[in-house]
Amino acid sequence: MSTILQSKTPSASRAASGAARTRSTASRWITGSALVVAGVLAVLFEQAIRVVETQAATSLVGSLFASGTMFASNAGDPVIGFTMGHGWFAAQATVVSGSAFFVGAVAIVGGLLALTGRIPAPRVLTISVLGVVALLILNQARLVLTALYMGSTAQQGAHPLDHPLGSAAMIVAVAGVLTFFFFAVRSARRAHTA
Numbered sequence: 001m002s003t004i005l006q007s008k009t010p011s012a013s014r015a016a017s018g019a020a021r022t023r024s025t026a027s028r029w030i031t032g033s034a035l036v037v038a039g040v041l042a043v044l045f046e047q048a049i050r051v052v053e054t055q056a057a058t059s060l061v062g063s064l065f066a067s068g069t070m071f072a073s074n075a076g077d078p079v080i081g082f083t084m085g086h087g088w089f090a091a092q093a094t095v096v097s098g099s100a101f102f103v104g105a106v107a108i109v110g111g112l113l114a115l116t117g118r119i120p121a122p123r124v125l126t127i128s129v130l131g132v133v134a135l136l137i138l139n140q141a142r143l144v145l146t147a148l149y150m151g152s153t154a155q156q157g158a159h160p161l162d163h164p165l166g167s168a169a170m171i172v173a174v175a176g177v178l179t180f181f182f183f184a185v186r187s188a189r190r191a192h193t194a
Helices: 002-044 046-064 100-116 121-153 164-193
Strands: 068-074 077-083 088-092 157-160
Touching: 002 046, 002 100, 002 121, 046 068, 046 077, 046 100, 046 121, 068 088, 077 121, 088 121, 100 121, 100 164, 121 164
Parallel strands: 088 157
Antiparallel strands: 068 077, 077 088
């Protein structure tokens, strides 16, 4: 009798293992595909994302330091119009001042890592979402601080809303997210070989 039970136990555990592997593969493909599609869409709809970011920055500028704000558009680029003590400024958000390319890159890299199975899907999704949120918040801070710097030091008029330090901060943030991916791959590889 015990021989019959022993022979059934390994096949039952193999079936359970196969079902878990199938769920893992499905979640990996769903997560990876969703992240890659989200990344590609972020790059394709860069202009629309930049408009939304600039509208949000206009509200922040108005509530933090400007005495008057206005969202506008100039040659297809969104503009933060604001007054600061001595006059009006128009801070034009160019392609360089948007976060869509940075966000898209993080999502695509996360999706590809999920699709290859190098990192478990929940970990990839967590790192990707936290990285995207951090980049969006950092970009808002960059836009607002650049407008503050512009209003404090520049001549009245229209100026591009990009500053080399802001761009460098975004690049460092993307490098930080990619570093998290690197360490996640290493820890997954160590867990797999152990």
